Amino acid sequence: MRIYRLIFLRELRKVFSYKANYIFSLMFYSSIIFLVSIGLQAQNSILPNVAPSLIWVSIILVLFLSFEDIFQDDYYDGTLDIYLIENITFYGFVLIKCISHWLANCLPMIIITPIIGIFVNLDSEVILPMMITLIIGTPALSFIGCMGSSLILSLKIHGLIMPIIILPLFLPILVFGIGALDVLIFNGFEELFFRQLALLAGISGLSMAFCPIASAYIIKANYD
Amino acid sequence: MTLLVKNLSCYLSGRKIFSDISFSLKTGEILKISGENGSGKTTLLRVISGLSSFESGEILINKKEIFLLGHSTGIKQNLTVEEDLEFWSNFYQNEHDDKILKKLSLNSKIYSQCRYLSQGQKQKLALTRLFCSNKKIWLLDEPFSFLDEESSLFLLNKIENHRQNNGIIIIVSHQNLIKNPDISINLGDQ
Numbered sequence: 001m002r003i004y005r006l007i008f009l010r011e012l013r014k015v016f017s018y019k020a021n022y023i024f025s026l027m028f029y030s031s032i033i034f035l036v037s038i039g040l041q042a043q044n045s046i047l048p049n050v051a052p053s054l055i056w057v058s059i060i061l062v063l064f065l066s067f068e069d070i071f072q073d074d075y076y077d078g079t080l081d082i083y084l085i086e087n088i089t090f091y092g093f094v095l096i097k098c099i100s101h102w103l104a105n106c107l108p109m110i111i112i113t114p115i116i117g118i119f120v121n122l123d124s125e126v127i128l129p130m131m132i133t134l135i136i137g138t139p140a141l142s143f144i145g146c147m148g149s150s151l152i153l154s155l156k157i158h159g160l161i162m163p164i165i166i167l168p169l170f171l172p173i174l175v176f177g178i179g180a181l182d183v184l185i186f187n188g189f190e191e192l193f194f195r196q197l198a199l200l201a202g203i204s205g206l207s208m209a210f211c212p213i214a215s216a217y218i219i220k221a222n223y224d
Numbered sequence: 225m226t227l228l229v230k231n232l233s234c235y236l237s238g239r240k241i242f243s244d245i246s247f248s249l250k251t252g253e254i255l256k257i258s259g260e261n262g263s264g265k266t267t268l269l270r271v272i273s274g275l276s277s278f279e280s281g282e283i284l285i286n287k288k289e290i291f292l293l294g295h296s297t298g299i300k301q302n303l304t305v306e307e308d309l310e311f312w313s314n315f316y317q318n319e320h321d322d323k324i325l326k327k328l329s330l331n332s333k334i335y336s337q338c339r340y341l342s343q344g345q346k347q348k349l350a351l352t353r354l355f356c357s358n359k360k361i362w363l364l365d366e367p368f369s370f371l372d373e374e375s376s377l378f379l380l381n382k383i384e385n386h387r388q389n390n391g392i393i394i395i396v397s398h399q400n401l402i403k404n405p406d407i408s409i410n411l412g413d414q
Binding site for chain 1: 273274275276277287288290291292294295296297298299300301302303307311314315
């Protein structure tokens with residue numbers, strides 16, 4: 001446990017020392033929202049209605065940029081070799097990577113979402129539910145993304161392989177994430193909102209349980 | 225403690241890398257592996273350390289005692305030398321020796337990010353991890369690469385000390401700095 005805590009702290013240091021990475025992610029996220037809000041200026045009234053979908057889709061697009069090199073650094077710089085020799089389980093390592101990915105990539109976007117919401121006239125009553133769906137749903141994106149990243153670990157040229165594989169896995173998260181907010185905005189059904197939220201939490205839970213196992217297995221397969 | 229390799233053969237995509245390698249090393253012994261580029265020296269070290277699989281043969285080794293210093297040294301570009309040293313000394317629960325840093329001229333680079341280090345300095349940083357580890361079996365792949373003369377001599381001394389302290393060393397090197405290995409294998413002869 002002591003060693004996993006050390007690795008976790010090292011990962012956090014590493015991801016947060018790449019300041020450009022998360023600053024550009026936040027800028028890209030803001031830019032998408034800002035551009036769409038300008039594009040839809042003529043139909044200003046529909047903006048608040050499409051805002052939740054827009055925010056969810058933008059976050060997924062931005063996250064795709066960060067999935068590519070989650071494990072590649074560690075694979076090519078020999079870190080994975082060292083951990084394998086030192087008997088560090090890949091499951092634990094993947095779990096650490098997923099959590100640090102969420103902290104470095106998803107959390108900053110969730111934090112600035114209330115500010116970004118101003119561009120798309122996001123109703124102030126929807127901000128809190130929006131944040132809740134993002135906090136519950138985005139871990140699934142990180143965990144599935146990490147699994148996708150492990151698939152392209154030893155491929156130097158991978159192009160669009162990873163997005164094509166993992167995009168279908170994002171659909172349920174998108175459907176329930178946006179669906180939960182839609183029932184709240186259009187119908188005002190709080191009960192339905194919580195049901196969809198529970199489904200979203202279920203998907204996140206399943207991703208947290210199975211993706212690190214699959215990912216660890218895939219990484220190990222690169223060594224056999 | 226002994227290290228036994230018996231009739232070891234390794235093929236990659238049907239191509240023979242090496243075959244029928246056998247040797248036995250006791251504590252305090254050094255094995256030197258030489259051979260031309262692509263003869264399988266690095267692969268042999270990776271197979272012994274358990275990182276690569278092999279077709280046939282047998283390896284008897286205490287895996288907990290292995291330290292592999294390969295071409296990829298696990299150095300993170302955007303962490304500082306101090307952060308790297310701190311991580312590995314906590315990892316191995318063994319304080320790094322400031323004298324070694326001074327000897328390897330790394331003490332002035334302690335707050336530099338690793339991306340700004342030269343290849344030689346990165347190799348020296350990787351060596352500090354080796355000295356910090358307290359492992360008995362050293363698998364060294366071209367450890368003298370990029371090192372200046374003084375640092376090479378320092379490493380030679382460390383290798384000799386490790387041998388005298390009942391360590392086992394397998395070294396891959398193109399240079400003839402190891403003058404009296406107990407066993408030599410030339411993979412180019414295969």
